[in-house]
Amino acid sequence: MRYVIPSPMLAKAAPTVPDPAKYAGGLLFEPKWDGFRGLLAWDGDSVEIGSRGAKPLTRYFPELVEAVPRILPQPCLLDGEIVVATGPVGAQRLDWEALSQRIHPAASRVATLATRTPAMFIAFDLLALGDEDLLTTPFEQRRARLETLMSEVAHPLHITRTTRDRDAAVRWLQEFEGAGLDGVVAKPLDQPYAAGTRTLIKVKHARTADVVALGYRIHRSGSGVGSLLVGLFDSDGTLRQVGGVAAWSDVRRRELIDELAPLVERDDAGAAVTDEGERSRFSGSKDVSFVRLRPERVLEVRYDQLEGSRFRHTVQFARWRPDRDARSCTYDQLDTVAGYDLADVLG
Template sequence: MDLPVMPPVKPMLAKLAKTLPEGELSYEPKWDGFRCIVFRDGDEILMGSRNTKPLDRYFPEMAGPLKASLPPRCVVDGELIVAVDDKLDFDALGQRIHPAESRTTMLAEQTPADLILFDVLALGDDDLTQRPFADRRQVLEGMAEGFADRDHAPRVLLAPATRDRARAMEWFEAFEGAGLDGLILKPVDAPYAFDKRSQFKLKHVRTADCVVAGYRMHKSGDGVGSLILGLFADDGALWHVGVAASFTAKRRAELMDEVAPLVLDDIADHPWASWMEAEAHEDGSMPGAPNRWSGANGRDHSWVPLRPERVAEVRYNWATSGRFRGTTKMVRWRPDRDPESCLAEQLAEPEFVPLERVLRA
C-alpha cells in the first residue's frame, strides 16, 4: 500500500458544544456507530478504527461494496453503522466485535453494516488534509456519484450535510427517532486535524434518577471509578442500565466514604447475585462483563456490590434498549427518592423516524 496518507491514522474529533457556535459551519447528523478510516490502494483495503485497530475481520461484508464504490486510490473517513428495522442499532453493531470468525461471518449476513462517509483525506496522489473542509466535501460529493446503487446493506453512502442553521436544528429534533444522537458541526475553512477536537458536536442531554447498586474502583486504585446503575422494570426486577463515571480525584475519595455503609459482604444478598456466573455475561450487558475491545488486556472489570438503597440523579445523552449509551455523569444524590420509584420508563425513546429519511436529507 502506497498512499499520500498512510495508516495508522487517528481521526479528527469533536468537542461538546452546549449551543450552536457562530461562524460558517457545515452541519451533519451525528451517527451512532464505529468510526472508520478506509485506505484503498487498488485491491488492497484496510479499515481502521478510531484507535487505529483494524476492523476488516469484523466486517468482511464491506470488502466488496468498498471496491465497487470507492476510487482505486483514496483515504476516506466515515462511520460504520448497523440498522435494524430501519433504525440504528448500536447493540447489534457491538455484537460484531467478536473473537470467533464463524460468529462474525454469521452476523455479517444477519446484520450487515453500512458505511456513512463524511470526509476524504486523500484521492489518487493528492493529500487533501490541508485543504479546507468545504473543498474536501466537494471532492467527497464528486466521489459519491460513483457509489454503487443498492437498496439493501451493505452500502457505501454519503452523509447528508447542510449549511442552513435552521434546517440543521430541524434535523437535531427530528432524527433522534432514527437512532441518531445529535449534530456534528464542522468549520468549513478548517483543515483535517488528526486526533484533535477541532469540530463540534451538539447532543441531546437528559437526566434520570437511578439506583446505585455497586461500584468499581478507579484504575489508579484510589477511590470510586464508576457507580453501577440500575432501574426497576415493570416486573419489579432491577436491571443494570449503565455506569456514572468521570469523577475528580477529590470526588472519588468522597464517594468511597459515602457508599461504604452500603457495601454487601455476601453477594447472595444482592439482586444481581446470579450475574457473578459466567453464563450471565454472554450478551456483554451485565456488571463485570469484559469489554470486547479491551477484554484481553488484563483490565479488572470486577465490581463491589452495594445494597440498592440510594438514588443518584445522572445526566445522559442517549439510551437504547433500556440502557445508557456511553458513560453518564452523576449530578447529585437524591435522598428524597425511594429506590423502588426509579423505573425504567424514565428512559422513554423518541418517536420513530425511518433511517432512510435521514439518508435522503
C-alpha cells in the same frame, strides 16, 4: 500508491447548535452517526479500514472490503462511520448492539455476521483522491470533491447528508434520534483536515434521570470507588442495572468509600458481599466484580440516550437526591423518542 491513515479529526462538545454567522468561513451541519469511526483506504489493490484507536477494523467487515473496489470509481482515502441498521423496511434504525457484536475473534463468526447483520459505510470527508493529498484543502472543497466521487456510488457505501441551515440542523437533532443517531456535527467550511485535534463541534442529546446506586467497583489503583453501578425499576418491580458513573477525582473516590459504607451489604461474618458484574465482548479477562449496596440511595445522572434497556454511554453524576425514594426510580421517567426511518436520514 499506499495511503498513510492519519488520526481522525475530532469534535468538541457544545450545548446548542452553533450559529454559522459567528464563523468567518461558515459551517456545514451533518447528522452525527452512532457507529465505529473508520478511515477507509483503497489504494487500487487493497482495502484497509483504520479506527479512531490503534486497532484496525479491516478483518471485521469483509462485506465492505469486497464492495469498495467494486463500487468506488477510483482509489481514495475516506473518513466516515461504520454502522449497522436493523428493523423492517420503513422503520429501520441504527443498532449499536448488532454493530458491537461484529468485533469477534473467530473468522467463522465474522463471516456469519457479515451476512446476518451487514454494515454500511457513511462517508463524510475525503482525505486523498488518487495520488492527491487533500489534508490541507479547505473542507468546503473536500466536500465538493467527495460529492463528485460518490455521485453514483451504491449501497453499502453512502455519503452523509448536509445542510448550511441551522434551523434544519436543530430539527435533525430531534427527528433523527428516532433512527438511532445521536446528535449533529458542525464543521467549519474553511478549515483543513486537522488530524487528531478537536476542531469540529458536536451537539448531542442531554437528559437527566434519577437512578438507584446498586454497587461500586474499586478503582484500578486499588484505592477508592472507580465506578458506581446504577439501576432502574421496570414495570414488574425488578431492579435492573442500566449503566455506570465514573470519572471521580482521587479525593472524591476515597470519600465515596466512607459515604457508601453504611449501605454495603454484608454476610453473616460481616464481610462485604460482592457480585459478578455483567460482561461484554469488550470486558475480556477484566475483573467485573462489584461491592453490592442496598438499593436505597438515589442520584441524578446526565445521559444522552438509551440503547435497549441500558444507557448507551457512561453517564455523568449530577447530584445526590436524598428527597427521592428509590422505588420511584423507574423507566417511566425516561424520554420516549419517536421513531424515524433511517432511509429518510440517508436521503
